[in-house]
Amino acid sequence: MIIHPSLLHTQMSGIRMMAQRAAEKKHPVYALTLGLPHIPTPEHIVRAARDAAQTGHTVYTPNAGLPALREAIADYMHKKYGLHYDGLSEVLVTHGATHAIDAALRTILTPGCDVLLPSPAYPGYEPLIRLCGARPIAIDTSASDFRLTPDVLAQHITPHTRCLILTSPSNPCGTAYDQDTVRRIAHVLADHDMMVLSDEIYSELVYDRAHTSIASIPEMRPRTIVVNGLSKSHAMTGWRIGWIAAPASIAQHITKVIQYSITCACSISQHAAYAAVTTGTDDALALRTLYAAHRDITCTALRSIGCDVVRPDGAFYVFPNIRHFGLDSMTFATQLLDAQHVAIVPGSAFGPHGEGYVRISYACATADLHEALARLCAWARTL
Ligand code: PLP
Numbered sequence: 001m002i003i004h005p006s007l008l009h010t011q012m013s014g015i016r017m018m019a020q021r022a023a024e025k026k027h028p029v030y031a032l033t034l035g036l037p038h039i040p041t042p043e044h045i046v047r048a049a050r051d052a053a054q055t056g057h058t059v060y061t062p063n064a065g066l067p068a069l070r071e072a073i074a075d076y077m078h079k080k081y082g083l084h085y086d087g088l089s090e091v092l093v094t095h096g097a098t099h100a101i102d103a104a105l106r107t108i109l110t111p112g113c114d115v116l117l118p119s120p121a122y123p124g125y126e127p128l129i130r131l132c133g134a135r136p137i138a139i140d141t142s143a144s145d146f147r148l149t150p151d152v153l154a155q156h157i158t159p160h161t162r163c164l165i166l167t168s169p170s171n172p173c174g175t176a177y178d179q180d181t182v183r184r185i186a187h188v189l190a191d192h193d194m195m196v197l198s199d200e201i202y203s204e205l206v207y208d209r210a211h212t213s214i215a216s217i218p219e220m221r222p223r224t225i226v227v228n229g230l231s232k233s234h235a236m237t238g239w240r241i242g243w244i245a246a247p248a249s250i251a252q253h254i255t256k257v258i259q260y261s262i263t264c265a266c267s268i269s270q271h272a273a274y275a276a277v278t279t280g281t282d283d284a285l286a287l288r289t290l291y292a293a294h295r296d297i298t299c300t301a302l303r304s305i306g307c308d309v310v311r312p313d314g315a316f317y318v319f320p321n322i323r324h325f326g327l328d329s330m331t332f333a334t335q336l337l338d339a340q341h342v343a344i345v346p347g348s349a350f351g352p353h354g355e356g357y358v359r360i361s362y363a364c365a366t367a368d369l370h371e372a373l374a375r376l377c378a379w380a381r382t383l
Pocket of ligand 1: 035095096097098099122124167170171199201229230231237240241242
């Protein structure tokens, strides 16, 4: 039996592992583990899907997605983030952002090249990079409030570097890049022949300022592949709709990966997505307001037990330092689950630079958040 060598060393995601452990408990658990909004998909989107299914929109679509949806996504990105893409030649609909990342990496990576990964990082990238035969190069960002600095970036670029993955806002840290930093990062990249994969899946959940995409910088647009989608903004994780925006010269090749890997995204979900990006452009506003308040509640509670916390700019995660409790992150998370029925994710799930931290998702009902934090704090004080 022959298995791809990179899979022999790939573990199941630590996020899923903790969620699974929580689900196996016989008693109710306050789950602050998974990365999904706590509300259902907006009703008008569900209705659009039902209508599509009932009126026969149940067949293959073009590989790149429904033309009307791609044009609507281009319009959405222009109005929201000032990005200019031609819907028909530069926007591709994918099976969630996960598939967008996979298709983009498979298009640009070749064996032996390097991908820079500011870390702690979303655990979805590394296995896909390795499957391409490429090498993930983790860059520790913990000394700079979990933000890649232009100087540190410059130190890590070599002739082997093919791509930088920039996740803003970040999973697991919630930190985002402001316009000035994005400009300075772009300035460093200008001297090098490399791409950026800009993962903007949390772009609708930036709290205190507008979201900045590195693709909005004219010199970066030709070598940036933007990944986005509806999983987080529209509570649509199960509908599996993401997208890629990239220059036509790159998009035409990514389309081939989409064709041969999935044919097309689900037709019914694409009709739902059309409703989301046309009549549902403000659907994330209420969530953004609520989660900004949850961020503040969570940071205040964690500081009260002595945790160093970088205040998140967006997404719905906080990544506190738990080293002063004297437990590694897996032991901390496991004991908390067993003792207090509160599930969180050990920082080690986000690579070696995540050890010493835990990820808390505050995408839950406010009352549940208060109870879970009260339990966590009371327990931590006994350590
Ligand atoms: N990118 C980041 C940073 C994420 O956190 C996630 C999901 O948690 C994804 C991509 C995947 O999103 P999707 O569910 O649309 O595949």
